[in-house]
Amino acid sequence: MQSVPATSTSVAVPPAGSTKDHWNQHARQWNWVSSPLRPATEDVAIAASAVQQWSDTHQPARLSTVLLGVTPELARMPWPVDTQLLAVDRSEPMIHSLWPEDLPHSSVVCGNWQSLPLPAASQQVVLGDGCFVLLDWPATWQAVLQEVHRVLQPGGLFIMRYFLRPDHPETIDEVFARLQQGRIGNFHAFKWRLAAALHGTLAQGVRIADVWHEWHTRVPNPQTLADQLGWPLEVVSTINNYRDAPAGYTFPTLVEARQALSRQFHELSCTFPGYELGDRCPTFVMERT
Numbered sequence: 096m097q098s099v100p101a102t103s104t105s106v107a108v109p110p111a112g113s114t115k116d117h118w119n120q121h122a123r124q125w126n127w128v129s130s131p132l133r134p135a136t137e138d139v140a141i142a143a144s145a146v147q148q149w150s151d152t153h154q155p156a157r158l159s160t161v162l163l164g165v166t167p168e169l170a171r172m173p174w175p176v177d178t179q180l181l182a183v184d185r186s187e188p189m190i191h192s193l194w195p196e197d198l199p200h201s202s203v204v205c206g207n208w209q210s211l212p213l214p215a216a217s218q219q220v221v222l223g224d225g226c227f228v229l230l231d232w233p234a235t236w237q238a239v240l241q242e243v244h245r246v247l248q249p250g251g252l253f254i255m256r257y258f259l260r261p262d263h264p265e266t267i268d269e270v271f272a273r274l275q276q277g278r279i280g281n282f283h284a285f286k287w288r289l290a291a292a293l294h295g296t297l298a299q300g301v302r303i304a305d306v307w308h309e310w311h312t313r314v315p316n317p318q319t320l321a322d323q324l325g326w327p328l329e330v331v332s333t334i335n336n337y338r339d340a341p342a343g344y345t346f347p348t349l350v351e352a353r354q355a356l357s358r359q360f361h362e363l364s365c366t367f368p369g370y371e372l373g374d375r376c377p378t379f380v381m382e383r384t
């Protein structure tokens with residue numbers, strides 16, 4: 096695999112996010128965010144290898160690809176020669192903070208995944224990282240899956256890392272006990288475990304403001320906890336983005352994720368990474384039916 100030379104363009108349209116959109120703050124704190132929220136090298140390798148394999152098999156004249164979001168690790172992954180990449184994200188702060196302007200054969204547009212600015216069956220690959228955690232079930236999940244299906248050509252590739260909740264969730268008390276005992280390796284893994292513990296059904300999801308509230312109630316002095324666990328306060332403070340945020344997150348079980356995908360996609364692989372909480376962060380590689 097190799098990277099391809101050329102230019103990168105930026106197309107801006109009005110932002111969809113409100114001032115309460117936590118992505119504003121998230122963009123500013125991106126360097127304090129890490130795995131499992133951001134994809135690790137092994138997640139990127141799964142996507143890169145699936146794309147290269149698809150390209151080797153189908154030999155398209157040019158690979159047309161859509162990235163849902165502006166996840167820099169995926170944007171910068173090794174692409175087959177002559178790949179054309181379009182990234183779509185509705186947050187201008189995220190685009191401006193994260194999009195690598197030096198990326199060859201690529202462009203970014205501020206837009207919604209529910210209405211991608213592309214003709215039907217025009218793309219060979221659509222990919223993204225953890226996108227569905229941000230979407231409510233069932234309406235927005237289905238609208239985005241329908242849109243991905245629409246823009247992909249039959250047999251095209253859909254690659255997505257999902258954030259799952261376990262079949263038998265931890266209780267909130269268990270999550271905090273494990274935190275205090277130093278049995279959770281990093282703050283973002285803790286955040287995801289707490290969110291999953293507070294989660295209802297897939298239709299209910301979890302309000303991220305409730306994640307912040309539970310945290311704030313139980314850990315009134317984060318500096319002490321950060322010192323005790325040896326975590327930078329800046330990393331621990333990323334949870335403050337959730338305060339008063341209107342967003343809800345959805346964490347499907349593995350069965351629920353598969354059920355949702357199986358209507359329009361054929362599963363080629365589902366790979367669980369080896370890092371902490373990797374058993375809840377599989378990458379699905381799917382083929383459009």
Ligand SMILES: C[S@@+](CC[C@H](N)C(=O)[O-])C[C@H]1O[C@@H](n2cnc3c(N)ncnc32)[C@H](O)[C@@H]1O
Binds near residue numbers: 186
């Ligand atoms: C790609 S997801 C990745 C989640 C990430 N792994 C995390 O939790 O930090 C994040 C991006 O999705 C964008 N986003 C969320 N819903 C969207 C939608 N319906 N259309 C376009 N972009 C959306 C947000 O603006 C944000 O930049």
